[in-house]
Amino acid sequence: MFDQPIQTSNLPAVTFVGAGPGSADHLTLGAYRALQTADVVIYDRLVGQEILDLIPAHVRRIDVGKEGFGPSTEQSQINALLVQHGLSGDRVLRLKGGDCNIFGRLDEEIEAIEAVGLPFRVLPGLTAATVAAAAIGQSLTRRGRNASLRIVTGHDMAGFAEQDWRGLARKGEVAAIYMGKKSARFIQGRLMMHGADAATPVTVVENVSRPDQRFFGVTLSTLTDAVSLCSGPAVILFGLAPRQAALTLSELKEAQA
Template identity: 45%
Template sequence: MTTLHAGLEKLLASNGHGKQAGAVWLVGAGPGDVDLLTVKALRLIEQAEVVVCDRLVSPEILALIPASALSIDVGKTPGFHGMKQSQINQLLVELAAAGQQVIRLKGGDPFIFGRGGEEMTAVQEAGLVCHIVPGITAATGCAAATGIPLTHRDLAQSVRFITGHGKDGKPQLDWESLKDARQTLVFYMGLTWCGALSEQLIAFGRDAETPVAIVERGTRADQRVTLTTLHQLAETVLREKPQSPALLIVGEVVRLYRKKELTECASLRLQTV
Protein backbone atom coordinates (compact mmCIF):
# COMPACT_ATOMS: atom_id res chain seq x y z
CA MET A 1 0.00 0.00 0.00
CA THR A 2 1.40 3.43 -0.91
CA THR A 3 1.79 6.23 1.62
CA LEU A 4 -0.91 8.21 -0.20
CA HIS A 5 -3.42 5.35 -0.07
CA ALA A 6 -2.60 4.64 3.57
CA GLY A 7 -3.12 8.29 4.49
CA LEU A 8 -6.35 8.47 2.51
CA GLU A 9 -7.79 5.33 4.09
CA LYS A 10 -6.93 6.66 7.54
CA LEU A 11 -8.74 9.91 6.85
CA LEU A 12 -11.82 8.20 5.44
CA ALA A 13 -11.95 5.82 8.41
CA SER A 14 -11.73 8.66 10.92
CA ASN A 15 -15.44 9.46 10.57
CA GLY A 16 -16.20 6.22 12.33
CA HIS A 17 -14.96 7.80 15.57
CA GLY A 18 -17.78 10.35 15.70
CA LYS A 19 -15.99 13.19 13.94
CA GLN A 20 -18.28 15.92 12.61
CA ALA A 21 -18.64 16.41 8.88
CA GLY A 22 -16.13 18.76 7.29
CA ALA A 23 -16.45 20.95 4.21
CA VAL A 24 -14.99 21.49 0.76
CA TRP A 25 -13.28 24.70 -0.31
CA LEU A 26 -13.12 25.19 -4.09
CA VAL A 27 -10.05 27.42 -4.36
CA GLY A 28 -8.97 29.17 -7.55
CA ALA A 29 -5.18 29.07 -7.90
CA GLY A 30 -5.09 31.55 -10.79
CA PRO A 31 -3.20 31.12 -14.06
CA GLY A 32 0.18 30.20 -12.57
CA ASP A 33 2.02 33.20 -11.14
CA VAL A 34 2.13 32.64 -7.38
CA ASP A 35 1.85 36.40 -6.79
CA LEU A 36 -1.61 36.36 -8.38
CA LEU A 37 -3.11 34.18 -5.63
CA THR A 38 -5.74 35.93 -3.56
CA VAL A 39 -4.89 36.48 0.11
CA LYS A 40 -7.69 34.09 1.07
CA ALA A 41 -6.43 31.36 -1.26
CA LEU A 42 -2.89 31.72 0.11
CA ARG A 43 -4.08 31.46 3.70
CA LEU A 44 -6.13 28.35 3.01
CA ILE A 45 -3.30 26.63 1.11
CA GLU A 46 -0.73 27.35 3.83
CA GLN A 47 -3.06 25.95 6.51
CA ALA A 48 -4.27 22.96 4.51
CA GLU A 49 -4.41 19.43 5.84
CA VAL A 50 -5.93 17.80 2.76
CA VAL A 51 -5.51 19.14 -0.79
CA VAL A 52 -7.05 17.73 -3.96
CA CYS A 53 -5.25 19.46 -6.83
CA ASP A 54 -5.46 19.84 -10.60
CA ARG A 55 -2.79 19.54 -13.30
CA LEU A 56 -2.95 23.26 -14.15
CA VAL A 57 -1.84 24.41 -10.70
CA SER A 58 1.74 25.64 -11.09
CA PRO A 59 4.66 23.98 -9.24
CA GLU A 60 5.34 27.25 -7.40
CA ILE A 61 1.85 27.21 -5.92
CA LEU A 62 1.98 23.49 -5.13
CA ALA A 63 5.19 24.20 -3.20
CA LEU A 64 3.13 26.28 -0.75
CA ILE A 65 1.19 23.21 0.43
CA PRO A 66 2.51 22.16 3.88
CA ALA A 67 4.66 19.04 3.87
CA SER A 68 2.35 17.59 6.53
CA ALA A 69 -0.72 17.84 4.30
CA LEU A 70 -2.10 14.93 2.30
CA SER A 71 -1.89 16.07 -1.34
CA ILE A 72 -3.95 14.14 -3.90
CA ASP A 73 -3.29 14.79 -7.60
CA VAL A 74 -6.40 14.25 -9.71
CA GLY A 75 -5.16 16.20 -12.72
CA LYS A 76 -6.29 15.41 -16.25
CA THR A 77 -4.24 15.70 -19.42
CA PRO A 78 -5.72 15.85 -22.94
CA GLY A 79 -6.83 12.34 -23.87
CA PHE A 80 -5.98 10.89 -20.44
CA HIS A 81 -8.13 11.20 -17.34
CA GLY A 82 -6.48 9.41 -14.44
CA MET A 83 -9.62 9.97 -12.37
CA LYS A 84 -13.03 10.58 -13.90
CA GLN A 85 -14.99 13.63 -12.85
CA SER A 86 -17.57 11.47 -11.09
CA GLN A 87 -14.77 9.87 -9.07
CA ILE A 88 -13.35 13.27 -8.13
CA ASN A 89 -16.79 14.37 -6.97
CA GLN A 90 -17.13 11.23 -4.85
CA LEU A 91 -13.66 11.69 -3.36
CA LEU A 92 -14.50 15.23 -2.25
CA VAL A 93 -17.73 14.03 -0.68
CA GLU A 94 -16.05 11.15 1.16
CA LEU A 95 -13.24 13.31 2.51
CA ALA A 96 -15.61 16.01 3.76
CA ALA A 97 -17.96 13.39 5.24
CA ALA A 98 -14.94 12.02 7.13
CA GLY A 99 -14.59 15.39 8.86
CA GLN A 100 -11.91 16.96 6.68
CA GLN A 101 -11.66 20.59 5.58
CA VAL A 102 -10.82 19.77 1.97
CA ILE A 103 -8.98 22.29 -0.20
CA ARG A 104 -9.91 21.57 -3.83
CA LEU A 105 -7.19 23.50 -5.63
CA LYS A 106 -8.06 24.37 -9.21
CA GLY A 107 -6.19 26.31 -11.88
CA GLY A 108 -7.69 29.69 -12.79
CA ASP A 109 -11.17 30.25 -11.38
CA PRO A 110 -13.32 27.29 -10.26
CA PHE A 111 -16.41 28.61 -12.01
CA ILE A 112 -14.89 29.39 -15.43
CA PHE A 113 -14.38 26.12 -17.35
CA GLY A 114 -13.12 24.50 -14.15
CA ARG A 115 -16.06 22.14 -13.46
CA GLY A 116 -16.44 23.89 -10.14
CA GLY A 117 -20.20 23.97 -10.57
CA GLU A 118 -20.34 20.19 -10.94
CA GLU A 119 -18.21 19.62 -7.85
CA MET A 120 -20.17 22.15 -5.79
CA THR A 121 -23.44 20.48 -6.72
CA ALA A 122 -22.13 17.02 -5.81
CA VAL A 123 -20.96 18.22 -2.40
CA GLN A 124 -24.20 20.09 -1.67
CA GLU A 125 -26.38 17.18 -2.76
CA ALA A 126 -24.52 15.05 -0.21
CA GLY A 127 -25.67 17.49 2.47
CA LEU A 128 -22.21 19.01 2.96
CA VAL A 129 -20.94 22.58 2.87
CA CYS A 130 -19.03 23.89 -0.15
CA HIS A 131 -17.21 27.25 -0.04
CA ILE A 132 -16.05 29.05 -3.18
CA VAL A 133 -12.81 31.07 -3.34
CA PRO A 134 -12.54 32.76 -6.75
CA GLY A 135 -9.27 33.01 -8.63
CA ILE A 136 -7.94 35.03 -11.54
CA THR A 137 -9.06 33.23 -14.67
CA ALA A 138 -6.62 32.53 -17.51
CA ALA A 139 -8.19 35.14 -19.81
CA THR A 140 -7.62 38.09 -17.49
CA GLY A 141 -4.26 36.77 -16.30
CA CYS A 142 -2.94 36.30 -19.84
CA ALA A 143 -4.33 39.67 -20.91
CA ALA A 144 -2.41 41.40 -18.13
CA ALA A 145 0.76 39.39 -18.75
CA THR A 146 0.79 40.15 -22.48
CA GLY A 147 -0.54 43.69 -22.45
CA ILE A 148 -3.46 42.71 -24.67
CA PRO A 149 -6.62 44.44 -23.38
CA LEU A 150 -9.68 42.28 -23.76
CA THR A 151 -11.88 45.32 -24.27
CA HIS A 152 -11.00 48.69 -25.80
CA ARG A 153 -13.17 51.70 -26.63
CA ASP A 154 -12.00 51.77 -30.23
CA LEU A 155 -11.50 48.07 -30.92
CA ALA A 156 -13.68 45.81 -28.79
CA GLN A 157 -16.87 46.65 -26.91
CA SER A 158 -17.38 43.14 -25.56
CA VAL A 159 -15.49 39.94 -24.80
CA ARG A 160 -16.53 36.29 -24.86
CA PHE A 161 -14.94 33.45 -22.87
CA ILE A 162 -15.46 30.25 -24.88
CA THR A 163 -14.44 26.64 -24.47
CA GLY A 164 -12.72 25.36 -27.59
CA HIS A 165 -13.38 21.76 -26.61
CA GLY A 166 -16.96 20.48 -26.45
CA LYS A 167 -18.19 17.85 -24.02
CA ASP A 168 -17.91 15.24 -26.75
CA GLY A 169 -14.85 16.72 -28.46
CA LYS A 170 -15.40 19.07 -31.40
CA PRO A 171 -16.92 22.38 -30.25
CA GLN A 172 -20.56 23.06 -31.08
CA LEU A 173 -20.93 26.84 -31.00
CA ASP A 174 -23.31 29.52 -32.18
CA TRP A 175 -20.90 30.73 -34.85
CA GLU A 176 -23.25 33.46 -36.07
CA SER A 177 -23.00 35.20 -32.68
CA LEU A 178 -19.18 35.28 -32.88
CA LYS A 179 -18.76 37.18 -36.15
CA ASP A 180 -18.75 40.74 -34.75
CA ALA A 181 -15.26 42.22 -35.28
CA ARG A 182 -15.78 44.48 -32.25
CA GLN A 183 -15.93 41.46 -29.97
CA THR A 184 -12.84 39.81 -28.49
CA LEU A 185 -12.98 36.03 -28.37
CA VAL A 186 -10.94 34.08 -25.81
CA PHE A 187 -10.81 30.32 -26.38
CA TYR A 188 -9.87 28.02 -23.52
CA MET A 189 -8.66 24.54 -24.53
CA GLY A 190 -8.70 25.54 -28.18
CA LEU A 191 -5.46 24.05 -29.55
CA THR A 192 -6.84 20.67 -30.58
CA TRP A 193 -9.68 22.10 -32.64
CA CYS A 194 -7.98 25.34 -33.76
CA GLY A 195 -8.43 24.44 -37.44
CA ALA A 196 -12.18 23.96 -37.09
CA LEU A 197 -12.45 27.12 -34.98
CA SER A 198 -10.72 29.30 -37.55
CA GLU A 199 -12.60 27.77 -40.50
CA GLN A 200 -16.00 28.32 -38.91
CA LEU A 201 -15.24 31.85 -37.73
CA ILE A 202 -14.13 32.84 -41.24
CA ALA A 203 -17.10 31.05 -42.83
CA PHE A 204 -19.50 33.00 -40.64
CA GLY A 205 -18.00 36.41 -41.35
CA ARG A 206 -14.83 37.01 -39.36
CA ASP A 207 -12.05 38.57 -41.43
CA ALA A 208 -9.41 35.96 -42.29
CA GLU A 209 -6.73 38.51 -41.32
CA THR A 210 -8.08 38.92 -37.79
CA PRO A 211 -5.06 38.73 -35.47
CA VAL A 212 -4.73 35.85 -33.01
CA ALA A 213 -2.42 35.49 -30.02
CA ILE A 214 -1.53 32.02 -28.77
CA VAL A 215 -0.50 32.42 -25.14
CA GLU A 216 1.24 29.43 -23.58
CA ARG A 217 1.72 29.14 -19.82
CA GLY A 218 0.41 32.67 -19.35
CA THR A 219 1.81 34.69 -16.38
CA ARG A 220 4.52 32.08 -15.70
CA ALA A 221 8.26 32.60 -16.09
CA ASP A 222 8.29 30.48 -19.26
CA GLN A 223 5.33 32.23 -20.91
CA ARG A 224 5.39 32.25 -24.71
CA VAL A 225 3.28 34.36 -27.05
CA THR A 226 2.90 33.49 -30.74
CA LEU A 227 1.11 35.89 -33.09
CA THR A 228 -0.76 34.76 -36.18
CA THR A 229 -4.03 35.35 -38.03
CA LEU A 230 -7.24 33.38 -38.27
CA HIS A 231 -6.49 31.87 -41.66
CA GLN A 232 -2.93 30.95 -40.60
CA LEU A 233 -3.85 29.65 -37.14
CA ALA A 234 -3.83 25.92 -37.86
CA GLU A 235 -0.59 26.18 -39.84
CA THR A 236 1.04 28.19 -37.05
CA VAL A 237 0.02 25.66 -34.40
CA LEU A 238 1.38 22.82 -36.55
CA ARG A 239 4.69 24.66 -37.06
CA GLU A 240 5.24 26.16 -33.59
CA LYS A 241 3.76 23.24 -31.63
CA PRO A 242 2.39 25.23 -28.67
CA GLN A 243 1.71 23.16 -25.58
CA SER A 244 -1.12 23.20 -23.09
CA PRO A 245 -2.03 25.17 -21.06
CA ALA A 246 -2.55 27.67 -23.85
CA LEU A 247 -5.15 30.32 -24.60
CA LEU A 248 -6.27 31.77 -27.93
CA ILE A 249 -7.11 35.48 -28.01
CA VAL A 250 -8.89 36.47 -31.22
CA GLY A 251 -9.61 40.07 -32.16
CA GLU A 252 -8.29 43.47 -33.14
CA VAL A 253 -6.99 44.09 -29.59
CA VAL A 254 -4.18 41.61 -30.31
CA ARG A 255 -2.57 44.30 -32.49
CA LEU A 256 -1.75 46.19 -29.27
CA TYR A 257 0.69 43.51 -28.13
CA ARG A 258 4.25 44.86 -27.80
CA LYS A 259 6.82 42.23 -26.79
CA LYS A 260 9.80 44.61 -26.39
CA GLU A 261 7.93 46.97 -24.08
CA LEU A 262 6.72 44.11 -21.90
CA THR A 263 10.23 42.70 -21.61
CA GLU A 264 11.58 46.07 -20.52
CA CYS A 265 8.81 46.47 -17.95
CA ALA A 266 9.48 42.99 -16.56
CA SER A 267 13.20 43.74 -16.23
CA LEU A 268 12.46 46.99 -14.44
CA ARG A 269 10.09 45.26 -12.03
CA LEU A 270 12.67 42.62 -11.19
CA GLN A 271 15.35 45.23 -10.52
CA THR A 272 13.17 47.21 -8.15
CA VAL A 273 11.80 44.33 -6.06
Protein backbone atom coordinates in the same frame (compact mmCIF):
# COMPACT_ATOMS: atom_id res chain seq x y z
CA MET B 1 -1.01 40.31 6.66
CA PHE B 2 0.32 36.79 6.15
CA ASP B 3 1.40 36.59 9.80
CA GLN B 4 -2.07 37.17 11.24
CA PRO B 5 -3.57 34.09 12.96
CA ILE B 6 -6.12 32.23 10.87
CA GLN B 7 -9.38 31.21 12.52
CA THR B 8 -10.32 27.64 11.58
CA SER B 9 -13.26 26.93 13.84
CA ASN B 10 -15.87 28.31 11.44
CA LEU B 11 -14.42 27.03 8.16
CA PRO B 12 -16.68 24.87 5.95
CA ALA B 13 -15.83 21.26 5.16
CA VAL B 14 -14.84 22.01 1.54
CA THR B 15 -13.28 25.13 0.06
CA PHE B 16 -13.08 25.48 -3.71
CA VAL B 17 -10.13 27.65 -4.70
CA GLY B 18 -9.04 29.15 -8.00
CA ALA B 19 -5.23 29.00 -8.08
CA GLY B 20 -4.74 31.31 -11.05
CA PRO B 21 -2.96 30.19 -14.21
CA GLY B 22 0.35 29.21 -12.61
CA SER B 23 2.44 31.93 -10.99
CA ALA B 24 2.20 32.51 -7.24
CA ASP B 25 2.02 36.23 -8.06
CA HIS B 26 -1.56 35.66 -9.17
CA LEU B 27 -2.74 33.79 -6.08
CA THR B 28 -5.21 35.72 -3.92
CA LEU B 29 -4.60 36.27 -0.22
CA GLY B 30 -7.76 34.31 0.55
CA ALA B 31 -6.47 31.36 -1.47
CA TYR B 32 -3.12 31.47 0.33
CA ARG B 33 -4.82 31.46 3.72
CA ALA B 34 -6.98 28.51 2.66
CA LEU B 35 -3.87 26.54 1.71
CA GLN B 36 -2.46 27.06 5.20
CA THR B 37 -5.57 25.74 6.96
CA ALA B 38 -6.28 22.67 4.82
CA ASP B 39 -5.87 19.06 5.91
CA VAL B 40 -6.19 17.72 2.36
CA VAL B 41 -5.57 19.45 -0.98
CA ILE B 42 -7.16 17.84 -4.03
CA TYR B 43 -5.59 19.54 -7.03
CA ASP B 44 -5.74 19.67 -10.81
CA ARG B 45 -3.00 19.16 -13.39
CA LEU B 46 -2.84 22.83 -14.40
CA VAL B 47 -2.10 24.13 -10.91
CA GLY B 48 1.37 25.69 -11.07
CA GLN B 49 4.32 24.29 -9.14
CA GLU B 50 4.81 27.65 -7.43
CA ILE B 51 1.35 27.24 -5.92
CA LEU B 52 1.93 23.64 -4.87
CA ASP B 53 5.14 24.72 -3.13
CA LEU B 54 3.03 26.91 -0.80
CA ILE B 55 1.17 23.91 0.62
CA PRO B 56 2.50 23.07 4.12
CA ALA B 57 4.48 19.84 4.31
CA HIS B 58 2.03 18.13 6.67
CA VAL B 59 -0.95 18.57 4.32
CA ARG B 60 -1.96 15.55 2.28
CA ARG B 61 -1.93 16.14 -1.48
CA ILE B 62 -4.09 14.25 -3.96
CA ASP B 63 -3.46 14.73 -7.68
CA VAL B 64 -6.67 14.37 -9.72
CA GLY B 65 -5.35 15.86 -12.94
CA LYS B 66 -7.34 15.81 -16.16
CA GLU B 67 -5.72 16.08 -19.57
CA GLY B 68 -7.77 16.95 -22.64
CA PHE B 69 -8.03 13.88 -24.88
CA GLY B 70 -5.54 12.17 -22.54
CA PRO B 71 -5.30 10.38 -19.17
CA SER B 72 -7.81 11.76 -16.71
CA THR B 73 -9.24 11.13 -13.28
CA GLU B 74 -12.94 10.37 -13.64
CA GLN B 75 -15.20 13.14 -12.35
CA SER B 76 -17.13 10.61 -10.29
CA GLN B 77 -13.89 9.65 -8.53
CA ILE B 78 -13.11 13.30 -7.74
CA ASN B 79 -16.62 13.76 -6.35
CA ALA B 80 -16.19 10.66 -4.20
CA LEU B 81 -12.88 11.94 -2.79
CA LEU B 82 -14.47 15.26 -1.83
CA VAL B 83 -17.32 13.51 -0.06
CA GLN B 84 -15.08 10.94 1.63
CA HIS B 85 -12.65 13.46 3.10
CA GLY B 86 -15.32 16.03 3.88
CA LEU B 87 -17.38 13.53 5.86
CA SER B 88 -14.27 12.30 7.70
CA GLY B 89 -13.83 15.72 9.28
CA ASP B 90 -10.90 16.87 7.14
CA ARG B 91 -10.76 20.47 5.98
CA VAL B 92 -10.73 19.85 2.24
CA LEU B 93 -9.32 22.31 -0.26
CA ARG B 94 -10.26 21.65 -3.87
CA LEU B 95 -7.60 23.48 -5.88
CA LYS B 96 -8.34 24.29 -9.52
CA GLY B 97 -6.24 26.10 -12.09
CA GLY B 98 -7.32 29.59 -13.11
CA ASP B 99 -10.74 30.59 -11.80
CA CYS B 100 -12.70 27.61 -10.51
CA ASN B 101 -15.90 29.24 -11.83
CA ILE B 102 -14.77 29.07 -15.48
CA PHE B 103 -14.73 25.66 -17.18
CA GLY B 104 -13.86 24.07 -13.84
CA ARG B 105 -16.71 21.56 -13.39
CA LEU B 106 -17.53 23.44 -10.20
CA ASP B 107 -21.27 22.81 -10.25
CA GLU B 108 -20.85 19.05 -10.50
CA GLU B 109 -18.60 18.95 -7.45
CA ILE B 110 -20.77 21.30 -5.42
CA GLU B 111 -23.83 19.15 -6.17
CA ALA B 112 -21.95 16.05 -4.97
CA ILE B 113 -21.10 17.53 -1.57
CA GLU B 114 -24.48 19.23 -1.19
CA ALA B 115 -26.12 15.83 -1.63
CA VAL B 116 -24.50 14.67 1.64
CA GLY B 117 -25.03 17.95 3.47
CA LEU B 118 -21.46 19.25 3.47
CA PRO B 119 -21.02 23.04 3.70
CA PHE B 120 -18.68 24.77 1.25
CA ARG B 121 -17.33 28.10 0.09
CA VAL B 122 -15.81 29.30 -3.20
CA LEU B 123 -12.71 31.50 -3.51
CA PRO B 124 -12.42 32.55 -7.17
CA GLY B 125 -9.05 33.09 -8.83
CA LEU B 126 -7.60 34.96 -11.78
CA THR B 127 -8.58 33.32 -15.02
CA ALA B 128 -6.06 32.71 -17.80
CA ALA B 129 -7.70 35.20 -20.18
CA THR B 130 -7.07 38.24 -17.98
CA VAL B 131 -3.50 37.22 -17.18
CA ALA B 132 -2.75 36.43 -20.83
CA ALA B 133 -4.10 39.80 -21.96
CA ALA B 134 -1.97 41.55 -19.35
CA ALA B 135 1.08 39.66 -20.61
CA ILE B 136 0.65 41.10 -24.11
CA GLY B 137 -0.12 44.60 -22.86
CA GLN B 138 -3.71 44.58 -24.02
CA SER B 139 -7.14 45.19 -22.54
CA LEU B 140 -9.86 42.63 -23.10
CA THR B 141 -12.39 45.41 -23.67
CA ARG B 142 -11.95 48.83 -25.25
CA ARG B 143 -14.32 51.69 -25.91
CA GLY B 144 -15.20 51.89 -29.58
CA ARG B 145 -13.90 48.38 -30.27
CA ASN B 146 -15.80 45.77 -28.33
CA ALA B 147 -18.60 46.19 -25.82
CA SER B 148 -18.47 42.56 -24.80
CA LEU B 149 -15.99 39.76 -24.18
CA ARG B 150 -16.62 36.12 -24.94
CA ILE B 151 -14.94 33.31 -23.05
CA VAL B 152 -15.51 30.10 -24.95
CA THR B 153 -14.23 26.54 -24.90
CA GLY B 154 -12.75 24.74 -27.86
CA HIS B 155 -14.38 21.46 -26.94
CA ASP B 156 -17.11 20.12 -24.70
CA MET B 157 -18.49 16.72 -23.74
CA ALA B 158 -19.81 16.20 -27.28
CA GLY B 159 -16.51 17.05 -29.01
CA PHE B 160 -15.54 20.29 -30.69
CA ALA B 161 -17.84 22.96 -29.28
CA GLU B 162 -20.22 24.96 -31.46
CA GLN B 163 -20.49 28.69 -30.78
CA ASP B 164 -22.29 31.77 -32.07
CA TRP B 165 -19.89 31.90 -35.01
CA ARG B 166 -21.70 34.69 -36.82
CA GLY B 167 -21.51 36.88 -33.73
CA LEU B 168 -17.85 36.03 -33.11
CA ALA B 169 -16.98 36.75 -36.74
CA ARG B 170 -18.11 40.38 -36.56
CA LYS B 171 -15.37 42.99 -36.84
CA GLY B 172 -14.07 44.14 -33.47
CA GLU B 173 -15.19 41.09 -31.49
CA VAL B 174 -12.80 39.73 -28.87
CA ALA B 175 -12.86 36.19 -27.50
CA ALA B 176 -10.66 34.16 -25.19
CA ILE B 177 -10.69 30.58 -26.39
CA TYR B 178 -9.78 27.96 -23.80
CA MET B 179 -8.82 24.37 -24.67
CA GLY B 180 -8.64 25.33 -28.33
CA LYS B 181 -5.40 23.71 -29.48
CA LYS B 182 -6.86 20.53 -30.90
CA SER B 183 -9.92 22.33 -32.27
CA ALA B 184 -8.01 25.26 -33.80
CA ARG B 185 -8.64 24.23 -37.41
CA PHE B 186 -12.33 23.70 -36.66
CA ILE B 187 -12.53 27.14 -35.01
CA GLN B 188 -10.65 28.79 -37.87
CA GLY B 189 -12.92 27.20 -40.45
CA ARG B 190 -16.15 28.06 -38.65
CA LEU B 191 -15.15 31.69 -38.18
CA MET B 192 -14.07 32.21 -41.78
CA MET B 193 -17.17 30.41 -43.02
CA HIS B 194 -19.27 32.97 -41.13
CA GLY B 195 -17.44 35.98 -42.50
CA ALA B 196 -14.45 36.56 -40.23
CA ASP B 197 -11.58 38.35 -41.97
CA ALA B 198 -8.59 36.05 -42.46
CA ALA B 199 -6.39 38.96 -41.37
CA THR B 200 -8.08 39.25 -37.94
CA PRO B 201 -5.32 39.46 -35.31
CA VAL B 202 -4.91 36.52 -32.96
CA THR B 203 -2.46 36.07 -30.12
CA VAL B 204 -1.61 32.64 -28.75
CA VAL B 205 -0.27 32.66 -25.18
CA GLU B 206 1.29 29.38 -24.11
CA ASN B 207 1.93 28.41 -20.47
CA VAL B 208 0.32 31.58 -19.17
CA SER B 209 2.28 33.23 -16.30
CA ARG B 210 4.75 30.37 -15.94
CA PRO B 211 8.55 30.62 -16.34
CA ASP B 212 8.27 29.13 -19.85
CA GLN B 213 5.46 31.44 -20.97
CA ARG B 214 5.70 32.62 -24.54
CA PHE B 215 3.32 34.43 -26.83
CA PHE B 216 3.21 35.20 -30.50
CA GLY B 217 0.95 37.20 -32.77
CA VAL B 218 -0.57 35.67 -35.87
CA THR B 219 -3.74 36.11 -37.87
CA LEU B 220 -6.78 33.91 -38.18
CA SER B 221 -5.38 32.52 -41.44
CA THR B 222 -2.19 31.26 -39.72
CA LEU B 223 -3.69 30.24 -36.39
CA THR B 224 -3.44 26.50 -36.97
CA ASP B 225 0.24 26.71 -37.95
CA ALA B 226 1.05 28.50 -34.70
CA VAL B 227 -1.03 26.30 -32.42
CA SER B 228 0.45 23.12 -33.88
CA LEU B 229 3.85 24.18 -32.54
CA CYS B 230 2.66 24.63 -28.95
CA SER B 231 3.39 21.81 -26.53
CA GLY B 232 1.93 23.40 -23.37
CA PRO B 233 -1.58 24.63 -22.55
CA ALA B 234 -2.48 27.76 -24.50
CA VAL B 235 -5.11 30.49 -24.52
CA ILE B 236 -6.13 31.88 -27.90
CA LEU B 237 -6.98 35.59 -27.80
CA PHE B 238 -9.07 36.14 -30.91
CA GLY B 239 -9.20 39.76 -32.05
CA LEU B 240 -6.14 40.93 -30.10
CA ALA B 241 -2.59 41.55 -31.29
CA PRO B 242 0.29 41.78 -28.81
CA ARG B 243 1.33 45.32 -27.96
CA GLN B 244 4.86 44.09 -27.27
CA ALA B 245 7.22 42.02 -29.39
CA ALA B 246 6.12 38.43 -29.88
CA LEU B 247 7.56 35.36 -31.56
CA THR B 248 6.84 35.09 -35.26
CA LEU B 249 5.96 31.77 -36.84
CA SER B 250 9.43 31.47 -38.36
CA GLU B 251 11.11 32.19 -35.01
CA LEU B 252 8.87 29.66 -33.31
CA LYS B 253 9.69 27.00 -35.90
CA GLU B 254 13.41 27.69 -35.47
CA ALA B 255 13.11 27.32 -31.70
CA GLN B 256 11.31 24.00 -32.14
CA ALA B 257 13.86 22.64 -34.61
